[in-house]
Amino acid sequence: xxxxxxxxxxxxxxxxxxxxxxxxxxxxxxxxxxxxxxxxxxxxxxxxxxxxxxxxxxxxxxxxxxxxxxxxxxxxxxxxxxxxxxxxxxxxxxxxxxxxxxxxxxxxxxxxxxxxxxxxxxxxxxxxxxxxxxxxxxxxxxxxxxxxxxxxxxxxxxxxxxxxxxxxxxxxxxxxxxxxxxxxxxxxxxxxxxxxxxxxxxxxxxxxxxxxxxxxxxxxxxxxxxxxxxxxxxxxxxxxxxxxxxxxxxxx
Amino acid sequence: xxxxxxxxxxxxxxxxxxxxxxxxxxxxxxxxxxxxxxxxxxxxxxxxxxxxxxxxxxxxxxxxxxxxxxxxxxxxxxxxxxxxxxxxxxxxxxxxxxxxxxxxxxxxxxxxxxxxxxxxxxxxxxxxxxxxxxxxxxxxxxxxxxxxxxxxxxxxxxxxxxx
Numbered sequence: 001x002x003x004x005x006x007x008x009x010x011x012x013x014x015x016x017x018x019x020x021x022x023x024x025x026x027x028x029x030x031x032x033x034x035x036x037x038x039x040x041x042x043x044x045x046x047x048x049x050x051x052x053x054x055x056x057x058x059x060x061x062x063x064x065x066x067x068x069x070x071x072x073x074x075x076x077x078x079x080x081x082x083x084x085x086x087x088x089x090x091x092x093x094x095x096x097x098x099x100x101x102x103x104x105x106x107x108x109x110x111x112x113x114x115x116x117x118x119x120x121x122x123x124x125x126x127x128x129x130x131x132x133x134x135x136x137x138x139x140x141x142x143x144x145x146x147x148x149x150x151x152x153x154x155x156x157x158x159x160x161x162x163x164x165x166x167x168x169x170x171x172x173x174x175x176x177x178x179x180x181x182x183x184x185x186x187x188x189x190x191x192x193x194x195x196x197x198x199x200x201x202x203x204x205x206x207x208x209x210x211x212x213x214x215x216x217x218x219x220x221x222x223x224x225x226x227x228x229x230x231x232x233x234x235x236x237x238x239x240x241x242x243x244x245x246x247x248x249x250x251x252x
Numbered sequence: 253x254x255x256x257x258x259x260x261x262x263x264x265x266x267x268x269x270x271x272x273x274x275x276x277x278x279x280x281x282x283x284x285x286x287x288x289x290x291x292x293x294x295x296x297x298x299x300x301x302x303x304x305x306x307x308x309x310x311x312x313x314x315x316x317x318x319x320x321x322x323x324x325x326x327x328x329x330x331x332x333x334x335x336x337x338x339x340x341x342x343x344x345x346x347x348x349x350x351x352x353x354x355x356x357x358x359x360x361x362x363x364x365x366x367x368x369x370x371x372x373x374x375x376x377x378x379x380x381x382x383x384x385x386x387x388x389x390x391x392x393x394x395x396x397x398x399x400x401x402x403x404x405x406x407x408x409x410x411x412x413x414x415x
Contacts, residue, residue: 067388153387
């Protein structure tokens with residue numbers, strides 16, 4: 001709508017999906033331990049309730065979106081469609097290895113979020129397809145999201161980070177937002193940390209290990225200088241955010 | 253008639269309005285102001301940042317500049333014009349006047365709508381809840397001190413009324 005307000009687009013035909021209730025559903029599959037969230041569910045409805053219970057990192061990300069007015073309009077479908085590296089929900093989707101469910105008149109298909117996000121504001125959606133929903137696993141272990149912006153409300157992220165600990169499998173996932181052309185998964189640091197500590201239980205992370213974790217995360221980021229921040233500050237920010245989240249994961 | 257024009261109905265302030273000869277890309281803000289003659293809702297940033305175009309849509313505070321008007325059919329829309337009965341001020345509006353929460357006044361309609369929405373959901377909000385509720389409304393003149401004082405006053409007036 002902003003692009004239309006600013007005359008960047010002049011649509012002559014619009015298919016409005018706002019009143020399609022199926023796109024606003026939350027389906028919890030306890031057998032498969034996964035949740036499917038309709039692409040049109042507003043962020044406001046992820047801040048509390050079932051999603052906050054099962055996907056606390058997503059609830060935290062939802063609470064950082066814009067303002068109450070924006071959260072009653074904004075959706076994961078919108079974040080995925082725009083595919084900005086600063087989209088608040090996207091690091092959570094990446095850290096949880098979410099699946100994006102697409103539908104066209106002819107067929108439906110599911111794509112890993114890693115394959116869906118192609119580049120800056122570019123995704124793998126084909127002409128004629130709509131984003132129907134996203135499927136996320138319910139993971140046993142701590143998860144959290146943190147974001148840096150110039151103030152608390154109404155900011156586009158300067159840098160963001162989602163960290164998910166899988167206590168059953170003893171793995172960790174870290175995804176970074178706004179520090180690369182698309183969301184960055186820090187796979188090298190993830191497997192390095194898993195080789196250093198037993199992630200199946202809460203462990204004390206030594207200050208040296210924490211420091212190295214942050215440095216490795218920062219090294220995996222690919223930030224740029226732009227009007228919102230500098231590459232150097234963003235690299236520093238993701239280092240701090242990741243360390244902070246890892247500390248929280250082992251203290252709560 | 254323009255071949256690309258649309259005809260649809262909107263429910264605004266309890267009445268059904270037929271919108272004729274409009275372009276499908278028009279925002280709800282534009283339709284309210286330019287087609288329905290309801291200029292109380294203000295337009296400034298056109299990108300959801302300033303909150304001066306806040307209206308209530310199906311019980312939610314939304315930025316009307318971000319709603320495509322044609323998609324708002326079947327929704328109940330309430331604008332700042334409909335908060336009072338026309339002759340008197342609401343407790344929130346009155347508190348803005350008496351506490352000096354208005355300077356240039358451009359952001360005021362959006363703030364009043366956002367606060368009315370907050371108090372309808374939460375009659376006794378905490379300081380942080382008030383800050384959160386108006387975090388999407390930008391006031392560059394009074395700052396926020398007097399606006400918070402106005403909210404506090406409206407809360408206590410409303411509480412005294414219902415006690």
